[in-house]
Structure formats: structure tokens, C-alpha cells
Amino acid sequence: MEASVALSGTPGRVHSSGNRPQELCRVDKGDFPRFSLGLDEVNRVLGGGLVPGSLVLVGGEPGIGKSTLLLQISGMMADKDKTVAYISGEESANQVKLRSERLGIEGTGIYFLSEPDLAAVLECLEQLSPQLAVIDSIQTMYLEDVAGMPGSISQVRECTWRLERWAKQKNVPLLITGHVTKEGAIAGPGTLEHIVDVVLYFEGERFSSYRVLRSAKNRFGSTNEVGIFEMSDKGLVEVANPSQVFLSGYKDATMGSAVVPTLEGNRPLLVEIQALTTPNSFTPPRRIANGVDFNRLLLIIAVLIKRAGLKLFNQDIIVNVTGGLRVDEPAVDLGIAVAIASSFLDARTISGLVAVGEVGLNGELRGVSQVERRISEGMRLGFKSCLVPRLKSKPSIGRADIQLLQAGSVAEAIRLGLVREGNRERVKGESREQE
Numbered sequence: 001m002e003a004s005v006a007l008s009g010t011p012g013r014v015h016s017s018g019n020r021p022q023e024l025c026r027v028d029k030g031d032f033p034r035f036s037l038g039l040d041e042v043n044r045v046l047g048g049g050l051v052p053g054s055l056v057l058v059g060g061e062p063g064i065g066k067s068t069l070l071l072q073i074s075g076m077m078a079d080k081d082k083t084v085a086y087i088s089g090e091e092s093a094n095q096v097k098l099r100s101e102r103l104g105i106e107g108t109g110i111y112f113l114s115e116p117d118l119a120a121v122l123e124c125l126e127q128l129s130p131q132l133a134v135i136d137s138i139q140t141m142y143l144e145d146v147a148g149m150p151g152s153i154s155q156v157r158e159c160t161w162r163l164e165r166w167a168k169q170k171n172v173p174l175l176i177t178g179h180v181t182k183e184g185a186i187a188g189p190g191t192l193e194h195i196v197d198v199v200l201y202f203e204g205e206r207f208s209s210y211r212v213l214r215s216a217k218n219r220f221g222s223t224n225e226v227g228i229f230e231m232s233d234k235g236l237v238e239v240a241n242p243s244q245v246f247l248s249g250y251k252d253a254t255m256g257s258a259v260v261p262t263l264e265g266n267r268p269l270l271v272e273i274q275a276l277t278t279p280n281s282f283t284p285p286r287r288i289a290n291g292v293d294f295n296r297l298l299l300i301i302a303v304l305i306k307r308a309g310l311k312l313f314n315q316d317i318i319v320n321v322t323g324g325l326r327v328d329e330p331a332v333d334l335g336i337a338v339a340i341a342s343s344f345l346d347a348r349t350i351s352g353l354v355a356v357g358e359v360g361l362n363g364e365l366r367g368v369s370q371v372e373r374r375i376s377e378g379m380r381l382g383f384k385s386c387l388v389p390r391l392k393s394k395p396s397i398g399r400a401d402i403q404l405l406q407a408g409s410v411a412e413a414i415r416l417g418l419v420r421e422g423n424r425e426r427v428k429g430e431s432r433e434q435e
Ligand code: TYD
Pocket: 060, 061, 062, 063, 064, 065, 066, 067, 068, 069, 099, 102, 103, 231, 232, 233, 234, 235, 236
């Protein structure tokens, strides 16, 4: 009787895997013991540390520092007397040895294998039974029995699946790297995001030494965390006070500059936005955006022309985020607008000012999330005035010595945030007497 029930496929059929539904309230949530690493910035992004059995993908452009990061993590695990398997399909043992010496990693407990054949890699892992495995990179691995070249979608996917199964079976954390290019490579980390447990992206501008590690997916923690590093001659070093670092060259109340309290994940971070406007009557005006979104810059310039009356149509405009950082959130809009206006009007920002707000097409200023945290970060670094969109309620920042300048529009924000000297170009709505 039982057999016929099973064959007919009616509900209640028990599959051979032996898995049965469990009432959720009876499920033991278990706990994820985590290996805490020596780098707090990495722990934070991982949600507290490495979870055994988890498959972590570290994606980033070539040369950004993925191999360096994973070798440093390997070193930290080895320092805790864990056995680490470090498999590279890209580099030879000598190359990795040279790098590890530079990083001050002695290498006891780290077993290196240069092997692109994943079947051989899995065999090696079987014999070694490490407590951490690293695969650098997933695009160099291949399986004989799968069609396609190494790096093709089918190879990369199948290799990742097998590694995922190995990690889960052995309950060992596994870190893999994946290359992404600016154009978004085929078979890049994007195609693997659903297979792996954690996806981290390692980002940074090519000529800057700062790196941001961002979590795009985390089955064991929040994705709002970022880690900030500097690439030094001894590898990646944590940046404990990033706002201070990114403002290191900043001089108060300069022309063409604005400080913006941005949020990197959950973390407030002060960045300096610089702008330079120069007249150009001969060619179509050029706009250059370094570290901010180009289309966003065009939008802000259009708003400044149309809604704030700034005659920017014959000006070349360059905008730059210092420190080589990239900021994409709309909350930096106002900072960009103020920096451009400051350069164009030859007007300094008022002393100790931070500016934050999103700019709308009608020239209105829109609210931003977590205004209080942003203001607090500004205050922490000694800024005394905050230019913000109109707030619905008084922010609880617990300090009376902070000057809140609330503006409803970009034009109003420029009037409030800049110190006007002499007879300069006027912002819309500004009368002569105000000058
Ligand atoms: P790498 O980890 O090889 O990048 P990826 O694996 O993402 O391709 O790092 C590449 C760059 O980092 C390389 O240009 C040299 C630089 N670097 C340092 O500046 N300091 C160091 O200590 C190390 C190991 C690398």
C-alpha cells in the first residue's frame, strides 16, 4: 500500500533524501559559531566573522587587492592554529611566497596549491581537510566534464556549485575570488550571487590607495556594513577613522569645495567634494565627474542653471571627490551644487559647514535618511554648521552649539551656505540689498 502511495506522487510521499517538513517553531535555530579575524573591518562586513560551511565570494576588478585580502585572512586563520588550503589558478608558489613575505606572513599552516583543475583541487582538499579553503580565482578553475572554457558561465557555475557542496558537507568556510570588469564581465560574480552565501565587493579607484569592502549579500548578517582599508606596502591596513583620512587635505571655507556627510552602508563618512568652473566660449562646455555619477552631475548643473539662475552654460565644470572615493547616494547632490556654486560665484562656504540633501528637478531639496547620524559625524570632526533640507521635526543631536541651516531649495541653500563678498553674480531670488 505504502509503495503505491509513493508511486502515485500524492502529498505525504517521502523522498529518498529523508527530508521531512518540520514545524518552524520546533526548528532549532542553531548558532553560527564564527571565526573572528584579526581585521575588525573584515569581521564587521562578514557580520561578525567567518561562518563555518559558508561560501564567500569576493568580487572586484583585477588588481584591486582580492588576492592580498585573502592571503591576509589566511595568515590570520593560520595564526589561530587553523590549517588553511590556499589554491591559486593564477599565481605560482613563488609569487604567492613573495607576497606573503611582504605581508609578514610566515606561512606555517598554510598549504599552497597551484591547480586550475577543480577535480584535483577537491581531491587535495579531501586529503588535507583544512579549516579554511581559499580559491583564487573562480574564473581560472575548470572541470573536465563540463563544456566551455575556464571562465565561461557553465564552468564558473558548475565549479561554484561543487565548491558550495564541499563547504556544506565539510562545514568549512570557503573563500573564492571573482573578477569583475567595469563593463560587467560575462560569468562574473553576478551570475554566482544566488549560489553563494555571502557576496563581498572590493572597490576603489585605480590611482587611490583606499579600498572599500562592501557586502552585497549575506545569509548570516546585514548587508549594510562596509570596511575601509588602505593598500600600503605591507598590504591592506584598516582605516579606523575614515572621515579624518578623507578630509586630511581639507581647508576650512575654501572656494569650490563642500564637505558632505555621506553614508557608506550604515557608516557615516565625511568626504570633500571639489568643483572648478572655468569659462569656455569656444567649444561646447565640458563636464567631468570624478567619484560622482556623471548623469547626476548633469542634472545638478541643469537645476543650477534653470532654478538657481547660475549662468553655467558656457562653463567647463569639473567635480572631484578627494581621496579617490566614489559616492553614489543622492544625498551628495547638495554638496555638489554648493561646490559648483562656490567656484562659479567666487564665494567661500561659511566656516565649518557640512551640506547634505537630494536635489529635485524643480530645484527643491529632498530629505535624506539618517540625518542625525550624518550631523553627528560632522560634529565629531569639529564642523559647526549643517546645511540640510527642511526637517519635519527637530533632530535629536543633543548639542546646542550646532547651527542648523534648513533650506527648501537649492537657491536658498546657496544663499545660506556661501559667504558673498562684493558685487558678484546673483542667485535667483536674491536682491541687491542682500549683497
Ligand atoms: P592583488 O591582491 O594581486 O589584486 P587582485 O587579486 O584583486 O587582482 O593586488 C594587486 C595590487 O596591490 C598590486 O598592484 C600591488 C598592490 N599591493 C600593494 O600595494 N601592497 C602589497 O603589500 C601588496 C601585496 C600588493
